[in-house]
Amino acid sequence: MTKKGKIASGSKKIFVLDTSVILYDHDAINNFHEHDVAIPIQVLEELDNFKSGNDTRNFEARSFIRLIDQLSRQQLISNWVKLKSENLGMFKVILNEAQLKINAEEVFGKGKTDHKILNAALGLKEENPGKKVVLVSKDICLRLKAKALNLFAEDYETGKIKNVDELYAGKTELTNFPEAIIEEVKKQRFLDATDSGILPRTGNHFYVLKHKRKVANVFYNQSLNTISAVSTDQVFKIKPKNIEQAFAIHALLDPEIKLVSIQGNAGTGKTLLALASALEQRKKFRQIFVTRPIVSLSNKDIGFLPGDAKSKTDPFMAPIWDNLRFIKDQFVGDAKMLEKIDELIATEKIAIAPLAFIRGRTLAKIFFIIDEAQNLTPHEVKTIISRAGEHTKIVFTGDIYQIDTPYLDAESNGLSYLIENAKNHPLYAHITLQKGERSELANLANELL
Structure with a gap:
């Protein structure tokens, strides 16, 4: 007793x-x-x-x-x-x-x-x-x-990952890899992974295969048990500046991958790559949704701000519009394409709106980009994915170390939760972008400050 x-x-x-x-x-x-x-x-x-x-x-x-x-x-x-x-x-x-x-x-x-x-x-x-x-x-x-x-x-532990430092990064570098396989990958579109020297995995994964000076960047498809070379070609006039960006583009363009997450510091190109890839595939989808959760300064509701709903939310969506303008700048001199992009915006073929504004909508045949996903809870990430209809692709981008939502951290936010729990699913691919490409000054902030 x-x-x-x-x-x-x-x-x-x-x-x-x-x-x-x-x-x-x-x-x-x-x-x-x-x-x-x-x-x-x-x-x-x-x-x-x-x-x-x-x-x-x-x-x-x-x-x-x-x-x-x-x-x-x-x-x-x-x-x-x-x-x-x-x-x-x-x-x-x-x-x-x-x-x-x-x-x-x-x-x-x-x-x-x-x-x-x-x-x-x-x-x-x-x-x-x-x-x-x-x-x-x-x-x-x-x-x-x-x-x-x-x-x-x-703390409330449900939804938290155990060790954020060991969070799945999506890629592995293999050195002293058989030279013959590297050469074969460059010749063939797909190669059976069984005898390639790559150990079987339970999920899709990117590899950098190296043998002395020879390098092959490949994607391992878990469903097909194949490896294939990853292209470094530009997408909608946005050229990958490093191999991680090329990996991200590969996942974004692969029609068999329905769920993608891209994690990385500010300036690594997460949102830009997702938006460019969506525009490249605009004919395959009914609509392109680009959204982000609104996290107000000082945690005050945006209802306190003056103006109508659009004027209240526009400042929060400005970074997405900035990325779209950057893409448009690549087509200076191409009046036809510039007119086409403006038409996509005017007809809402591209819709840029806060996450709260599209709740309850059916996500069928939509390329859906959720920016700043680290500010979502695990439950909200689950809810978004559960709304996906046929022929929809969902992309989450964010930086798990730059969280603005009270009571969320690198271990408990929805993006970390997704990466940890979806990493072995055949419909999912992830890549962590390490190298900042915005500017040397931006890199200084990420590395030193």
């Missing part, structure tokens, strides 16, 4: 979730196995403030509210309620009513919702001395405050 005040090893725990966890994953309460899950009543109040709008967090808030409504039915959620799945624990909403031995509002100050959430968890800890109570939050500062008050706290 467990003594009062002692926590039994291996016993059921109680996890207290704050608002940041729900806005990251509305289904979070179902991800704690047999353990019990609770939310402070202040979380419901904060979610009520988030339920209106088209942003990711608004959808997560509404989805969670519906989930709890379905769970409660005729029951009072101020009492413990059984979660739907048989192997899950109980759920309740915590009311802050009891007098506490340790009061977060007295320690850190009154009136702040975070401190009331801390008190809810502290109250639950006092009520359940035989159970380990853990506050779960994406907010680092809140976790530190909890630990300072002798309350266990941890």
